[in-house]
Amino acid sequence: xxxxxxxxxxxxxxxxxxxxxxxxxxxxxxxxxxxxxxxxxxxxxxxxxxxxxxxxxxxxxxxxxxxxxxxxxxxxxxxxxxxxxxxxxxxxxxxxxxxxxxxxxxxxxxxxxxxxxxxxxxxxxxxxxxxxxxxxxxxxxxxxxxxxxxxxxxxxxxxxxxxxxxxxxxxxxxxxxxxxxxxxxxxxxxxxxxxxxxxxxxxxxxxxxxxxxxxxxxxxxxxxxxxxxxxxxxxxxxxxxxxxxxxxxxxxxxxxxxxxxxxxxxxxxxxxxxxxxxxxxxxxxxxxxxxxxxxxxxxxxxxxxxxxxxxxxxxxxxxxxxxxxxxxxxxxxxxxxxxxxxxxxxxxxxxxxxxxxxxxxxxxxxxxxxxxxxxxxxxxxxxxxxxxxxxxxxxxxxxxxxxxxxxxxxxxxxxxx
Numbered sequence: 001x002x003x004x005x006x007x008x009x010x011x012x013x014x015x016x017x018x019x020x021x022x023x024x025x026x027x028x029x030x031x032x033x034x035x036x037x038x039x040x041x042x043x044x045x046x047x048x049x050x051x052x053x054x055x056x057x058x059x060x061x062x063x064x065x066x067x068x069x070x071x072x073x074x075x076x077x078x079x080x081x082x083x084x085x086x087x088x089x090x091x092x093x094x095x096x097x098x099x100x101x102x103x104x105x106x107x108x109x110x111x112x113x114x115x116x117x118x119x120x121x122x123x124x125x126x127x128x129x130x131x132x133x134x135x136x137x138x139x140x141x142x143x144x145x146x147x148x149x150x151x152x153x154x155x156x157x158x159x160x161x162x163x164x165x166x167x168x169x170x171x172x173x174x175x176x177x178x179x180x181x182x183x184x185x186x187x188x189x190x191x192x193x194x195x196x197x198x199x200x201x202x203x204x205x206x207x208x209x210x211x212x213x214x215x216x217x218x219x220x221x222x223x224x225x226x227x228x229x230x231x232x233x234x235x236x237x238x239x240x241x242x243x244x245x246x247x248x249x250x251x252x253x254x255x256x257x258x259x260x261x262x263x264x265x266x267x268x269x270x271x272x273x274x275x276x277x278x279x280x281x282x283x284x285x286x287x288x289x290x291x292x293x294x295x296x297x298x299x300x301x302x303x304x305x306x307x308x309x310x311x312x313x314x315x316x317x318x319x320x321x322x323x324x325x326x327x328x329x330x331x332x333x334x335x336x337x338x339x340x341x342x343x344x345x346x347x348x349x350x351x352x353x354x355x356x357x358x359x360x361x362x363x364x365x366x367x368x369x370x371x372x373x374x375x376x377x378x379x380x381x382x383x384x385x386x387x388x389x390x391x392x393x394x395x396x397x398x399x400x401x402x403x404x405x406x407x408x409x410x411x412x413x414x415x416x417x
Contacts, residue, residue, distance in 0.1 A: 005245035012084030029365055051201065052343075053234075074195075078147065081239040093153065099156060100184050104161065111141075169349075172348065186244075213229060223307065224335070231308050257414060263285065263290070265280045266280055266405045266406065278315040302331055304333060348410070355396040359414055
């Protein structure tokens, strides 16, 4: 059976450095930091007092008051970003076969704020179980694609992938394969997360996973820097319209890139720490290259997982060097988490979008906040430090890894007609 080709025909983003695709790209290319002191709650007693929050976001700009009350922020973000992507793709909802349009979405946690607030309210009460009737449907992770399909009438495959920080990358790979196999013409995919909450910050602080650079939050996310001390929590969403190539051509859609491969693997090592030798990370990139049917020497740019943790950054770069060999030093490597923070389940989506936009604009966004060389990192690697670099990108890779050892990798290519 010959697999069908899959292309990207629409993009949408709601991120800490831009609330639309054009604004997101402006932030990326200019090396904008999305990190600032938390505004959502009092952080006086928290170890980490900053995060990458969405700025200038008002639910009532997108939903009426009644509708907004039924949606956790992670679901709101999903609806906003997917609507932008659908509009960008210029999909005529009256002409497409809605039974062949699916929604496969990623979320690592789901409605954490809703869960947190309902449990606190119950604990502070007299023991009477007075819960909001929308508590469960606001909280469950699968409600995001459910709401997207309800809004637009899409009746194809509809579900959520949950693999911690790899969730939206896994969603994209599933979407790729459903279209490749001929089950769908179009799939709305991506991911959303809204974990900048008391429970989210407190939980990650308890794991010693977050940076505590409270004196300089805007520089706290510093992948590959010797002084990095943990990741910065972010929030938001990214959406991509994946479409069968001939279907896209027939309706005259603009095409951003071709999705040529997806790889998955497991570290099988530790709940939170990466394998120090990067074995699972090596395998996921190798699997992705094999799935795409290309040689490692064809890859021009890699948007790394690059969370700014002491162990993770080194392990990933060692794995890249192992897989790409002598070609490694010719690759532009970067981490856009230095600007957006770590969006957990939405990370794969917004970083895939960053890779596609870099390819479109022949410009690799920088890894910002780098000041001190880490002697454990090969100094000959081009980590695209502190300033965007012009580059003709024909093939771009995006890596995403999650707690539990979940690894996912996606490859994009400039379209060959």
